[in-house]
Amino acid sequence: MIDVPLNTGIRLAIGAFKSSPIASLRNIANEPPPDIRRTQNNILYASRTLKNENNPAIKYIDNTIKEAEDLQINIKQIVPREPQTIPPWLMQINTNIEITEYKKNNTNPNIYKNLFQGIIQKYPDRKHIYTDASKTTDSVGIAIVAENTITTYKLPPECSIYTAEALAIYNATLHIIQNKDTTPNNYLVISDSLSSITGIQNITHPSDISKLIQEKTYEASGMGMDICYMWAPGHCGIQGNEKADLEASKAASSPDTPLLNIYTYEDKKKQIKQVLDQKWLIQWINQHTKLNQIKNNIQTWKNPGLNRKEETILNRLRIGHTFITHRHLMEKNDPPICEMCGVDLTVKHIITECRKYDDMRKKYNISQQIGEALGPDTQSIRNIILYIKEIQLYNLI
Numbered sequence: 257m258i259d260v261p262l263n264t265g266i267r268l269a270i271g272a273f274k275s276s277p278i279a280s281l282r283n284i285a286n287e288p289p290p291d292i293r294r295t296q297n298n299i300l301y302a303s304r305t306l307k308n309e310n311n312p313a314i315k316y317i318d319n320t321i322k323e324a325e326d327l328q329i330n331i332k333q334i335v336p337r338e339p340q341t342i343p344p345w346l347m348q349i350n351t352n353i354e355i356t357e358y359k360k361n362n363t364n365p366n367i368y369k370n371l372f373q374g375i376i377q378k379y380p381d382r383k384h385i386y387t388d389a390s391k392t393t394d395s396v397g398i399a400i401v402a403e404n405t406i407t408t409y410k411l412p413p414e415c416s417i418y419t420a421e422a423l424a425i426y427n428a429t430l431h432i433i434q435n436k437d438t439t440p441n442n443y444l445v446i447s448d449s450l451s452s453i454t455g456i457q458n459i460t461h462p463s464d465i466s467k468l469i470q471e472k473t474y475e476a477s478g479m480g481m482d483i484c485y486m487w488a489p490g491h492c493g494i495q496g497n498e499k500a501d502l503e504a505s506k507a508a509s510s511p512d513t514p515l516l517n518i519y520t521y522e523d524k525k526k527q528i529k530q531v532l533d534q535k536w537l538i539q540w541i542n543q544h545t546k547l548n549q550i551k552n553n554i555q556t557w558k559n560p561g562l563n564r565k566e567e568t569i570l571n572r573l574r575i576g577h578t579f580i581t582h583r584h585l586m587e588k589n590d591p592p593i594c595e596m597c598g599v600d601l602t603v604k605h606i607i608t609e610c611r612k613y614d615d616m617r618k619k620y621n622i623s624q625q626i627g628e629a630l631g632p633d634t635q636s637i638r639n640i641i642l643y644i645k646e647i648q649l650y651n652l653i
Contacts, residue, residue, distance in 0.1 A: 259290050271568030273577040275585045279540065280547040280575045286556040288536050296532045299324045299331065303524050307337045307464070327531050330412075335464045335520045342474050344459050349473060350484040351457050356450065365492040372488050379484060382442040385428045388490070388500035389420030389449070390508040397507030398424040398516075400431055401500045407431065408507035409516035414527040419520050421449035422465035424504070425456070427516075429472040429483065436479055443483045448490030448497055456485050464520050546576025546603065550627035557632040566641050569653045573640065574630050576603045580652040606649065607640070616646050 263278050266285045282289060288296070302320040305313045324331050355371050376384070386401040396411040398420050407427065411420055428445050447453060455466040462470060473483050488494055490501060507513045537554050551557065551574065559567050572578045581601055584591050592601040596612040599605060604626050606613070616622075620643040623629045629640060644650050 262290065270571045271564070272575055273572050273579060273582055275582045276572075276575045276577045277543075277545045277547075279543045280545045280577075283540060283547060283551065283554060284557075284571055284575065286554070288532065289539065292532050292536050292539075295323065295327075296528055299327075299329065299528050300525060303331045303334055303521055303528070306331055306334050307521060308339070309336060310338075324528075327535075329524070329528060329531055331524055333517045333519065334524060335468070335518060337464045337467060337521075340467075342471065347459050347470055347474060348477070349456055349459070349470060350482065351453055352484060352486040353450065353453055355487060355489060360489055368489050368492040369494060372492075372494055375486070376444065379442070379444050382444045382484070384496060385431070385443060385445045386496035386500040387421070387424035387428050387445065387447045388497065388504040389417060389424050390501070390504040391415075391417045391420060392508055395508045396420050397504045397509070397513060398427070399500045399503035399507055400424060400428045401496060401503060402431065405431075406499075406503055408503055408513055410507055410510075410513040411516055412519050412523075414523050415519050416523055416526070418449070418451055419465065419523055421447060421452045422455065422463070422469070423516070423518070425449075425452055425485065426465055426469050426472070429469055429476065432481060432483060433472060433476050433479070436476075436481060441481045443481065444486055445483060446486045446488050446496060448488055448501075450487050453485050453487045463522075547574055550574065550630050559637060560634060562637070562641070569641065569644060569650070570630075570637060572653050573603050573607070573644075578603060578653045580649060581606075606647075607643075613643075613647050616643055619643075620646070 263281060266272075266281045266287055267274070267276060270281065270284050272281055272284070279289075281287075287293075298320045302317040302324065305311050305317055321331065352375065354375055355368065358367065358371065383403060387399065389396065389398045394413050396413060396415045396417075398409050398411060400407040409423075409427070411423065415423075425445060425447055432443050432445075452466075455463050456469050456473075458466060459470070476483055488497055490497055533554065540548055540554055541552060557574075559570055562570065581592065581603060593599065594601045594605060594610055594612075597605070597610055607622065607629050608617075608624050608626050620639040622639060622643055623636070629636060644653060
């Protein structure tokens, strides 16, 4: 019931003619169909709900979880986010990002190595743990390299590199707590992910994984262990970093690496959009409209430098429904005929075929292919507007 005013609003926003197909309106406006939009919002809501296992709404989202699974989207293992229980003033997170004072694009790797060695001298009697992550097009791996152990995991392919780097640090923190009886009390966790380290520093609005790291760090401090998280630049010859990088790459590519089936809400949000955009694309390709004969995608075509009138004209031409070609539907008359050629008057005929406008087409270099003539190329857009003005149809579109 709400779809009608939504479609009307979209038509008015882009200036389309009244008879324009709804699918074309939504493609031009980059607005997904209502069923896809509702599915996306439902799955996003279920994903947010699952972050807190004590959320009473969990018992009402089984159908949405099943709907997501039908789309090959698993949201059950999402990184949890429980309500804050530790007062912020008690959350003391020790980090070191001193090396960031030296920009990588003008700092020699040997200088970085010397800086690194100088900084770690400030932390004597600490055990070093190096973490890293690797992401390819279809796999993600993480590595935690301690003095005598190497732990690697593979993550779901939808995980971002930020998620992977943060999860590597989180698992290093877990490793420290789990081995509290056999290892020293002080640690230096070293990562080449500056965003992860600065994320851990954020006490007021941490990301989901940063919050878990903070909570485990607080738990470790209660056991008498002190953990400092340090940033070190990657690919600069720092031995522990290079080892972690190698092991993370091997973890991503090896089929034998154990899977750590966990991901963040942000990862799922991106995957949900990708999956449903693909569903929309398939729907669009199967449409039979004038627009999808020239635009076989759902990407936004930008129209730089056009005023409202010109953008309206361009949208109507692309959709293929204009005042001069389709007003007969409103007036309940016969379709218009081209006086020069004796054929139906259509946008395609006006732009690429009508003999009356041959000279103007040559003057403005209008392509004989309708898809090129009305495509997203900036020069083609300028040319088509000038062409429409020249043939005196500017106020009839």
